[in-house]
Amino acid sequence: MVPLEFLKELPKCEHHLHIEGTLEPELLFKFANRNKITLPNDFPTTVKDLKDKYNFNNLQEFLDLYYVGANVLITEQDFYELTMAYFKRVSKQGLVHAEIFYDPQTHTSRDISLDIVTRGIERACKDAQKQFGVTYKIIMCLLRHTDPKDCSSLIDDAAKYIKDGTISGIGLDSSEKNFPPALFVECYEKAIKLNPDIKLTAHAGEEGPASYVSDALDLLKVHRIDHGVRSADDDALLERLAEEKIMLSICPLSNVKLQVVEKVSQLPLQKFLDYGVPFSINSDDPAYFGGYLLDNYIQLSKEYPQWGFFTWGQIVKNGITHSWIDEKRKEELINEVDGIITKYVNRSG
Amino acid sequence: MTDKESNPTKPVLETNWSPDIVQATLPFLSPDDIRNLSLTNKYFHKLLNYGSSETLWHELFHKVYSTLNTNEEPFQINEQSEFKTCAENILVKRFPNASWQDRYTMRTKNTRFYSWGCLRNGRLGYTLSSSAEIPESSINTIGIQGKAGINSPISVPWIELNDDTIDDFAVVQISGGGFSFQILTKSGEIYSTGTTFTGGHKGPGAAEGESDYNPYRELIEEIEDSLPRVRLGGRSHINTTGTLSGRTMLPHNRVINPIASIPPGVPPNNSDFNLGHPHTDIYAGFAEMERASSQTLPENQSIRRMFPRNSLKFYNKTSNDDGDTEKHTVEDIKFSSICSGRSHFLALDDNNDIYSWDSTDSDHGVLLRFKDLDTTNTQPILKIGCGWNFNCAYVYHVGLIVWNSRSVLKKGDKFSYANYKIIPGTSGSETDSKVVDFACIHDEKVLFITNNGNKLNIYEKGVVNTLSLDITGKILKITVSYSSLVIFTDNDCYFFKLHDGNIDVDSRIILKLDDPDDHFISLASGDYHHIGLTQSGNIYTWGLESQWSGCLGLGSPDHIVDELHVGNVENHRDIRVLKPTKLELGEGSAGMAVAAGGWQTSALILKN
Numbered sequence: 001m002v003p004l005e006f007l008k009e010l011p012k013c014e015h016h017l018h019i020e021g022t023l024e025p026e027l028l029f030k031f032a033n034r035n036k037i038t039l040p041n042d043f044p045t046t047v048k049d050l051k052d053k054y055n056f057n058n059l060q061e062f063l064d065l066y067y068v069g070a071n072v073l074i075t076e077q078d079f080y081e082l083t084m085a086y087f088k089r090v091s092k093q094g095l096v097h098a099e100i101f102y103d104p105q106t107h108t109s110r111d112i113s114l115d116i117v118t119r120g121i122e123r124a125c126k127d128a129q130k131q132f133g134v135t136y137k138i139i140m141c142l143l144r145h146t147d148p149k150d151c152s153s154l155i156d157d158a159a160k161y162i163k164d165g166t167i168s169g170i171g172l173d174s175s176e177k178n179f180p181p182a183l184f185v186e187c188y189e190k191a192i193k194l195n196p197d198i199k200l201t202a203h204a205g206e207e208g209p210a211s212y213v214s215d216a217l218d219l220l221k222v223h224r225i226d227h228g229v230r231s232a233d234d235d236a237l238l239e240r241l242a243e244e245k246i247m248l249s250i251c252p253l254s255n256v257k258l259q260v261v262e263k264v265s266q267l268p269l270q271k272f273l274d275y276g277v278p279f280s281i282n283s284d285d286p287a288y289f290g291g292y293l294l295d296n297y298i299q300l301s302k303e304y305p306q307w308g309f310f311t312w313g314q315i316v317k318n319g320i321t322h323s324w325i326d327e328k329r330k331e332e333l334i335n336e337v338d339g340i341i342t343k344y345v346n347r348s349g
Numbered sequence: 350m351t352d353k354e355s356n357p358t359k360p361v362l363e364t365n366w367s368p369d370i371v372q373a374t375l376p377f378l379s380p381d382d383i384r385n386l387s388l389t390n391k392y393f394h395k396l397l398n399y400g401s402s403e404t405l406w407h408e409l410f411h412k413v414y415s416t417l418n419t420n421e422e423p424f425q426i427n428e429q430s431e432f433k434t435c436a437e438n439i440l441v442k443r444f445p446n447a448s449w450q451d452r453y454t455m456r457t458k459n460t461r462f463y464s465w466g467c468l469r470n471g472r473l474g475y476t477l478s479s480s481a482e483i484p485e486s487s488i489n490t491i492g493i494q495g496k497a498g499i500n501s502p503i504s505v506p507w508i509e510l511n512d513d514t515i516d517d518f519a520v521v522q523i524s525g526g527g528f529s530f531q532i533l534t535k536s537g538e539i540y541s542t543g544t545t546f547t548g549g550h551k552g553p554g555a556a557e558g559e560s561d562y563n564p565y566r567e568l569i570e571e572i573e574d575s576l577p578r579v580r581l582g583g584r585s586h587i588n589t590t591g592t593l594s595g596r597t598m599l600p601h602n603r604v605i606n607p608i609a610s611i612p613p614g615v616p617p618n619n620s621d622f623n624l625g626h627p628h629t630d631i632y633a634g635f636a637e638m639e640r641a642s643s644q645t646l647p648e649n650q651s652i653r654r655m656f657p658r659n660s661l662k663f664y665n666k667t668s669n670d671d672g673d674t675e676k677h678t679v680e681d682i683k684f685s686s687i688c689s690g691r692s693h694f695l696a697l698d699d700n701n702d703i704y705s706w707d708s709t710d711s712d713h714g715v716l717l718r719f720k721d722l723d724t725t726n727t728q729p730i731l732k733i734g735c736g737w738n739f740n741c742a743y744v745y746h747v748g749l750i751v752w753n754s755r756s757v758l759k760k761g762d763k764f765s766y767a768n769y770k771i772i773p774g775t776s777g778s779e780t781d782s783k784v785v786d787f788a789c790i791h792d793e794k795v796l797f798i799t800n801n802g803n804k805l806n807i808y809e810k811g812v813v814n815t816l817s818l819d820i821t822g823k824i825l826k827i828t829v830s831y832s833s834l835v836i837f838t839d840n841d842c843y844f845f846k847l848h849d850g851n852i853d854v855d856s857r858i859i860l861k862l863d864d865p866d867d868h869f870i871s872l873a874s875g876d877y878h879h880i881g882l883t884q885s886g887n888i889y890t891w892g893l894e895s896q897w898s899g900c901l902g903l904g905s906p907d908h909i910v911d912e913l914h915v916g917n918v919e920n921h922r923d924i925r926v927l928k929p930t931k932l933e934l935g936e937g938s939a940g941m942a943v944a945a946g947g948w949q950t951s952a953l954i955l956k957n
Contacts (some may be wrong), residue, residue: 145569147560148710178565178635183709185549211471211544211650218469219549236477243495304623 002303002312005134006344007297010312011096011333014282014293016249018101018141018173019079019121021285023069025050030288031072031081043068054143054288062288069287070106079120093294096100097323099137100125101171104154105146111210114157122166137324139169139201143189144179151187155194162194166325169199170214171226176208181215188220199223199324200248205230206260210237217246224322229260231277232268242276251315252300254284254293265303273311280319301309309348313341383408406449410437412455413535416522416942418697420687420734420741421797422872423786423826435871436941438888441546443939457519458510459955460941462532463502464542466875467951471651472529472543473701473949474505479507480648489897489905491922500899501905502609502932505542523953525873526689527944532652532698539645539655539682539696539714540813546711550695553739553753553851554707554715555765556587560757563710564663568634605608638663642713657682657704659763660855689946690735690789691831701729702741705755705765715763717755722747736789737831740767743784748775749808751793772797772808788829790850796834798824805836818845819857830874830945842869844879860929875900875945880952881929886939888952889929902932 025047029194032039044050053065056175073079087098100121107117118138125136140158142151161167170191171316172184181202191198202220206227213231216222217240222295228248241248252264261267272279281300286292301307320333378386383405387394393579416422416547420432433441440452447455464473465487475481477488477496481503489497517536524531528548532540536707555561606808642661644654658664660679684704685697693707696714701724704714722728722744732743739753752769772795777783788796795808796816802823805816822840829835834852837842846856860869862883869889871882878892878900893917894909903909903917906924909916916926934940934954941953 145564145566148559149558149565175569175635178639180544182545182547182549185709186551206764215470219545234476234478240495243491265595 001301002307002309003344004298005308007301007312008094008294009340010094010297010316011320011336011340012293012316013095013097013099013280013323013333014023014090014095014295015099015224015247015280015323016101016251016282016284017086017098018103018285019083019086020070020073020103020128020296021066021289021309022287023073023082024085024287025054027082027085028069028072029076031078035072035078037072037074039068066288071110072163073107073117074084075111076120076123077114079117082122083121083124084128085125087134090293091128091132091134093292095132095134095293097135097320097325097329098125099139099169099324100167101139101141101173102143103173104158105143105150108154108157114154114161118161118166133137135325135329137168137199138166139171139199140167141171141173142184143174144172144184145175146204148183148187149271151184152190155187156192159194162191162198163299164197165197167198169201169304170344171200172202172204172220173226173322174203176203176206177214178206180212181220185219188222192221195266196251201226206255206258210234211239211311214240217244223247226258227251227255228279229267235275238271238275241278245278245322247318248272248277248279249282249291251282252296253286254289254300255290264299269304273314278318278322279315280322281315292319309341309344350939361698369780370891371732405448406453407437410440410449410453410456412640413453414521415940416686418730418732419522419688419690420523420732420787420789421522421524422745424732424784432859433771435882436872438884439882439939439941442884443886445809455955456941457515459957460520460953461947462505462520462523462951464505464949464951465499465902467498467898467947468496468894469547470548472947473503473951474530474532474542475503475713476647476651479506479516479651486905487899490900491897492955494617497897497922498899498948500633500904500908502900502934502954505652505951508646508647509650520953522687523942523944523951524687524689524694525875525949525951527695527876527947529689529693529696530944530946530949530951531655531687531689533684533687533696536859537685537699539684539687540652540713541694541706543657544651546689546694546706546712547692549709550692551709552690552705552707554693554705554755555757556754558769559757560710560916561715561765562664562760562762565635565638568638568762572634582606586874595767610762611785622626627948650875653712654712655706657716658711658758659716661713664713665761665763688733688735690740691946693735693740694736695721695735695740697730698732701725703730703733703767703860705740705767707755715755715758717767719744719750719769720766722750732787734787734789736794736829737791739789739793740792741787741789743775743787746776746778748777749784749787749795749797751789751795751808753793770811772813773811774813786826788827788834790829790847791831792850794850796827796829796912798827802838816852818852819845828872830879831876833874833879835869842872862929871905871943873943873945873950875947875950878950879929879950880950881944882940882943886941886955888932888934888943888954889938890932890950891926891929893919894924894926895948897924900945900950901926901930902950903930 154210200222201224202216203226204216210230226249460957487501491497491805519535522533528545529540646652683699696704703717706714734741741751750769753769755765755767783800822838826837834845842860843859846853867883867885869881881889894901915930916924937957938953943952
């Protein structure tokens, strides 16, 4: 097993992080007080009790917390502080680049404007880049369980941000089954028309079948797949992902928490490596799902002890290569990875 | 008082009906009616004996395997003494000495569905990982590992046909959409290949900006409504719609192979991160809906059964459900014909009802009604046809009607009204003006021919005009695709290119085959490629094979270019074959029907 310090030192990119899923109890209470929000009667009243609750036992408990959590976010400052808190925490774990999801419909449906949410997150990203040297991209997700015409309206509303590059990518999340990629073709096409350079991704193949991954590639023309673990069911698809160099943004601890697998070692990551399918390691909704970026790396290192410095190096380099950053930064980061590998190999030798 | 009542020993029909009359009546009887009639007395038993009657078997073949209710086949023209469909023509030519019983049996037992071309979305009815037997040489590759498509006809994994299944699952008809094929079985069920027939593109369904009632979304809202509300200072309770970020959770006993298999009741191991326990499934309602409305072939996830919306309980629930007398079950609805547009398809059932699959939002067909038309009684629908983005039907005593949208379905609605228009001057049934065939282009542009067969009419924007084309002979049949028009006359088969729905009169080609005794009788086209079926049951393809998709079915790119010498490479990954080139079907094989769409092609092939 590689040493913890090695994992910590690796320059990591995160591609699958829902910013609303980073709301820690301290901030939840802070925002609720500041915004004069009356929490439900049976809601925990202390940070400690709420933290205990975060070890929820069933989906209903998770949703109860998640819904309340999302609803305390009201002002631009709330979104700023939420986002900054994430960067502050994870920059200490070796984060060098983050591509952040946000779900505007979660907030616009509560009469919180798209501008408030977007500006708050973007301002934090800019400040984090200055303070921590972490580069960023912002990905606007469509909620697939909502009516596609509502998603289409969101694209219209976000046109200025898509055109000026504030929103760098479009994603698709929420309940996968019964809401296949085909429903959102026109939304994605609309986004491309607004900005031909926009990047596209979609959650697929987490609870949905491998064909959702193929459909996301063929119909939505995505550049990346979020989750995609069910791709392992289809060898031809794996060959395609390898050939077309489509990266999967894998979320190990989330997959366990949501029972996609029983334990991290059951994820088909070795199969992905064997087929040459690139993947990155991510935290998804870390406040709720058991750990931030480095926690996911650590758990993997425990359950895949056969992965040495070079395998880890390759995984991290894949994440860098498939990040939506310029070639110069990619080269810098890859060189940094090589330097770290050399250091640890020489040290252990 | 009837004869039977006056003389019970004398068969009622024996003295009154000549064989000619009986034969003329057969087309209007169902196979069961014919069987029952054959049991009434010796005379009819002899005439209609399944074991010996040529008349009966021919009629049975005609009933089951003709596609008379779509514009794939024209109406019978006035002076035709005997009308044969494509399949009948081929079988008579190919097996001149066989009886109709033999031909019926061959068509039923020995005909299989084949497909080839672009693999995307499982549109061929199989994937590289499915149980289809695909030789390595039939796979076109791009780069080291990229699989672009299938370059020769592959038998689509289907239900094994035996005595128990033959009556249900023999394939009667195929049609090609932009992203899928539709398959009609002998039992009247419809199947569709791949994961989507729309490709995500809106069909001629509810008008722009409107959505049919969707019980899935309603269920989501119910779930969200059941979650806690938060009160803002000075404001009322706020809604929490849409806060399900990420995904749903899986039930604790859901098995996902091969990644994980969690026995019911066994909690997962906790990790260092206190990963919790199994979760309850508040999405059980979705699973229930999915079970009721989703069905694939056994061992083949790439072929899905297409259900009509009014056969599914969760669409039909209303507040006074008990009073609902129009409830259908899946078994009640038997489809008799299908046709496909780019992102939609239509089906006609044996009650003369049209169903439309036209929404990206639902895989379930919508029952259509036509205001002021009595289509189930006095004004039956005789033929249906699909254009790129609209529909057309021939209605008895009314003529051709077209529509590109329908009313939106609200909760509890049993049917939707098609927003149709009548094409003027197409209602005639007795004279030369009777419509014989029609073909649909796009944007409600329709070509049609009449009984006199000497001119091609075009309907566009409410007006009918006559086109003057350089062709000779009487026009018998017309076929249209996204990019081509084919006119079959009693002399020749003419091919014209279409540009944005307009006929390029200078592009005329007479499609002739090397074999002077053979000629095309049916043709289908995808976006840029064509497949023709001849009277001898030979299949020819030509046109553009985009991105090495394999849609011509002529083999690998190298084989087409360097060995067959029939095509050239264009734009690095396209192959153009100019001349209709014969497909190798194997000794004793014959094509029975062809279909194409997008970058994919299919055929029903009799393997004798």
